[in-house]
Amino acid sequence: MKKLFIIGSGGFSKQVIEMVERINEQEETYAFQGLIDDNHSLLGKRVLGYTVVGSTKYLSRLSEEDDIHAIIAIADGTYREDICNKLPKVNWVNLIHPEATLSKYASLGEGIVIGARVIINPDCVIGDQCHINIGSTLGHDVTLSEFVTVMPGVNLSGNVMVGKNSMIGTGASIIQGKTIQDNAVIGAGAVVVWNVEENGVYAGVPAKRIRDSSIVDLGDKL
Known part of the structure; x- marks a missing residue:
């Protein structure tokens, strides 16, 4: 089995822990080694019975000596990149997740989290370190660049392109063929009907730019 660490010990780590458990129920794949967090005050913290065992420096040292596998359970793509x-x-x-539906014609990078009841259709391209959360749907030919975060219940129609480090908020929809700029934040429930050509925060129906973006403001770092 692969020695697996989860990086991050906040709320999203609970979903990722349970996902690992569900995967192992179907086939013993991962030997879970513990959680990693750079907040040193959290050393020894327990999450669903699992322990924070060290920082990213600790994990870096381990990876120099052993075959270490990991997944990042942090919503903010800029933190994942760092x-x-x-x-x-x-x-x-x-x-x-075992309850996700993934087309055999989709292409995946690495470090990707795909939640329960997600549907990914043919010829989708999912970049490295993307998170696609519970119940989201990606139509045909959707492209997510690296470090994109898709929150629960998002609908991306066919041929949508989402730029690096962008975040699509809970329940948002993007109509077919639209492009989202790098480092954009689409607010919860927004409906995107035009290309997003400038980074920033977009909200409303139809979605309009309301301010400069700070994914840290809207995303749970851990």
Whole structure:
């Protein structure tokens, strides 16, 4: 089995832990080693019975000596990118919930989390370190660049393209063929009917730019 660490010990780590357990119920795949968090005050914290065992520096040292696998359970794509840069020798796994539907014609990078009841259709391209949360739907030919976060209940129609480090909020919809710029935030429940050509926060129906973006403001870092 693969020695697996989960990076992050906040709320989303609970979903990822349970996903690992569900995957192992179907086939023993991962030997879960514990949680990683750079907040040193959380060392020893327990999440669903599992322990925070160290920081990314600790994991980096382990990866120099052993075949280590990991997944990042942090919603903010900019944090995921920073962590990846710190851990060049870690093997990033893809976690796909057993209740997700993934086309055999879709293409996946590495370090991807796909939640329960997600539907990914043919010729979708999912970049490294993307998170696609519970109940979201990707139509045919959707492209997610690296470090994109798709919150629960999102609907992306066919041929949508989402740029690097963008976040699509809970229940948002993007109509077919639209492009979302890098580092954009689409607010919860927004409906995107035009291309998003400038980064920033977009909200409403139809979605309009309301301010400069700060994914940290809207995303749970852990």
